Amino acid sequence: MISDKHFKKRLSIVGKKIIERGIDVAIVFNNLNIYYLTGFPRGRALILRPDSDPVLVVPELEFDEADETFKLGKTIAMKADLSFSDIICSILNEFPKKNVALERQYITIELYSTLSKRLEIPEFTDFSQCVLQVRSIKDPEEIELIRRALRITENSIKYALEKIHEDMSEIELAGEIEYAMRKYGAEGYAFNTIVASGPRSAYPHGSTTDRRIKSGDLIVIDVGAKYYGYCSDITRTIVFDSVNESTKKIFDVIIEAMDAAISKISTKVTGAEVDEIARKVIEKYGYGKYFTHSLGHGVGLAVHEEPGLNSRNNSLLSVGNVVTIEPGIYIRGFGGVRLEDMVVVREDKCEILNSLDRILF
């Protein structure tokens, strides 16, 4: 479990970066970044300074829960008659403001320019990447929570596959999986469950509908439980009832692509290189144009976070990154196959967090 010991360590890592960069005050707005540093999931702002306790700003209705959760600093309630910028300005006005950093990426243009005018700071230092970077390196407790979240999800897929029958709707199948996730302790869902069957399986992020399952359908199941804040993300594609040779072939290609990527993951490769390894396998078999998304993404408090396994990420992976490996082949009118595992990056290799079979039919 994540305790004050962890929050203290996280605040100190970020605190060191603030000092290194000569920042007087840093304002965190991303609510998962705030959650990561305080343990409270619905904060509006967290104000960090080199030599004083952090200040957590929450909506008035959240004050009691926030105040009981966050013990390493001060919690302030936003009263309804004050605007958000009023509160931020009144807190900042007590501090030196030569170098004020904030998460530019997570505020509106209006808030940015209001703060800029009222605090007389023409340009704020950008702080958008700092906490995200720290979050991308998971410690053993975080990896354990992600592993448990994943185990809940895997067991729930197994549970639901026992219940599947012809004419069951996608929504009903999602309901069985989610019911099991709750039974096994999921505090919630990492994202909207995807159950996309038949021709709809060709939509990579297809929503879950009242379409009823027929014999021969491909069914893409992409689902993730949340456990103590941490997300899991797994995809299995099944074939209901009967499978033909051309479909089997697609599964073989996907699995070869996964294995090729996984066998090369280490701190010596970039996100783009890992993506490329899997893509090459799929291209080799002539399915390149049907793999229309990136290979994977980091998972933690957010289901999509750093680092990305995609053509744009030219940074080396780091020990403690947790990423998905999810190649897919989607053929309009025919259907789609995607499989997704999660791995944690170690020095010279990676460790697969999944224990569920990739082929479930």
Added chain:
Amino acid sequence: MISDKHFKKRLSIVGKKIIERGIDVAIVFNNLNIYYLTGFPRGRALILRPDSDPVLVVPELEFDEADETFKLGKTIAMKADLSFSDIICSILNEFPKKNVALERQYITIELYSTLSKRLEIPEFTDFSQCVLQVRSIKDPEEIELIRRALRITENSIKYALEKIHEDMSEIELAGEIEYAMRKYGAEGYAFNTIVASGPRSAYPHGSTTDRRIKSGDLIVIDVGAKYYGYCSDITRTIVFDSVNESTKKIFDVIIEAMDAAISKISTKVTGAEVDEIARKVIEKYGYGKYFTHSLGHGVGLAVHEEPGLNSRNNSLLSVGNVVTIEPGIYIRGFGGVRLEDMVVVREDKCEILNSLDRILF
């Protein structure tokens, strides 16, 4: 069901506003606004012009589904090797650009300034409120979908209350409600289900945990099914097993506050006035300081949308607004009571959409 007839009408309402305001091009970024106008839920941008068809921009992996969904304009896939701003600029460069409007509220400062530089437009007209305003007025088909979403939720609460037992966890109770919502046809959830029991019921937005239900507990259940894109939102607080007189008194106050507000809702009052009516009742009984949030909010494709019933909304309500009425009294250490109904605003009154009893114990 919402069909192309509706999308055409919605596009034409927004199109008229574009012409009235002398706008050459308007860019919609909010993905629910895009959903509202196209029927596709995961668009990245929608480009609107007075005299030509709308252009929908989607991630490459969404292209097939978007293209099959959106028939009233052109769909463009974002290729992985182009940036989002590249695509927006290449589309806009074909059009006159004297008055370009965009939803400033929904883009990052970086995207705004990149577009500004590359298109040589120092300041864009703000378009953030336009589609939100149109969305706040629901037509009969939308009200019917919201009503069905609410009915699914209400029936699911009834289903789950049959299953409740001592030592059941909050998470398990949430699982029973959600299971029934899926059985009754929910395509998903409007928000993370809140089941907050015992002292945790005093947290208005308390998350759902593994705390086990005990005799005498207050249990706040705040939940909503989604149906064809439309959200519902209902809260019932129950008392498990035994209820005492002081708790009953709190329920009476809450119900008096709801009825007072509901009886005054019409197009002649503002959101702030409705909030004030309920607040006055709660203050009269000495619980004013325990009602720490606003009275309600609009519901539609988003679970929180226009109009707000809060001290800051000085606009009159309109026919077709759908809003929640949800007073609450939260006493730290003791517990909380919240009840929430949904109403649709008519000319001289409002209509309650709920059919579930307010007192369920």
